[in-house]
Amino acid sequence: MTDPTAAVLLIGDELLSGRTRDINLQQVAQYLEPLGIPVREARTVCDVQEEIVAAVNDLRAKYTYVFTTGGIGPTHDDITADAIAAAFGVGISEHPDAMRDMAARYAAMNTEFTAPRRRMARVPHGAILIANPVSGAPGFQTGNVFTLAGVPQIARAMLEDIGHRLETGAVIHKVTVRGKGLREGDLATRLGEIAKEFPAVGIGSYPWYGSIEDHGVALVARSPDKSALASVQTELETLARSLGADPEITT
The missing domain is CATH 3.30.70.260 (ACT domain)
Incomplete structure (x- = not known):
């Protein structure tokens, strides 16, 4: 591969309302640039599953790689994992490796591994986990789509488990x-x-x-x-x- 390209999909009502200022686009683009993978498009969508599914399917067909940020936390409006599963037409359930690692982490913190926290171990079937050294709850790769957390510190840390998976282009x-x-x-x-x-x-x-x-x-x-x-x-x-x-x- 000589000319890989990327798109970034920013997910969250808080971005569109102006309540939260995004820096993840900058982080992803800066990480990819030395690898010769230019970001050619960025979009921001609301927390509506149909909107996320449509954007993911459009972007993954146009670009070599797609990076999504946001919407994989423990609350009711964290629907990105379900949307990615729907976009790829697969099921979703708790990943055994994610469950094991997260259970051990919460036990070490003497914190209950509640049902909302277990939501963060749900990934689309066939997805590959992306390590999260900051807070433990993983991201995941589904095909050419990499799903990252919205918290900038965590998103940046997750990128370190992605670089080796990418086919690089000419260094710019x-x-x-x-x-x-x-x-x-x-x-x-x-x-x-x-x-x-x-x-x-x-x-x-x-x-x-x-x-x-x-x-x-x-x-x-x-x-x-x-x-x-x-x-x-x-x-x-x-x-x-x-x-x-x-x-x-x-x-």
Whole structure:
């Protein structure tokens, strides 16, 4: 596999209401980028099973991998596991390995392994568990869909049990040329010319504005071709200097 792609499906009413700010998309994308697996699409859906099923089936048909976050906790609105099972047309029940590990963990904490907690051991039939070193309740892989917790700390920890399962693509190298005082309107024409001259390099322009004294543009170039990327870096530095900025470089 040379060009794997990924999508992220964020699940939860709390995200759509604005009550909770998502950072899982950023975490997943940053984890996958060094593996050469770009995230091509992200969606957010509510806690409605039909909506989750439709989104999962659409995304898993379009992309190599799908990562879902949220909805695998112990409460009534944690319906992601059931939705994944429905999307794949399989049953769902308590996984014996998950039950064993979770029972041992709660016993060690002198905490009752209640029915709501047992809900977190339910996974679609045929799914492979994803380890959760933070709180114990596992995620799971069903086909090309990886189902992670919504709590960012747990979702990030779960990713460590996923990397070895993925077929990687070409590693994307990146360089950022940051110019204080630059304005997009001044550099747009030349930036477009550079993009046409180097079609193998993706170039993005990202302005920031902190105050009148603190503003500018960060020019970010990405490519699997190190040689082309180096050439583009030189062009971007030259562009920044031509507009009176002293370029700051990060990779």
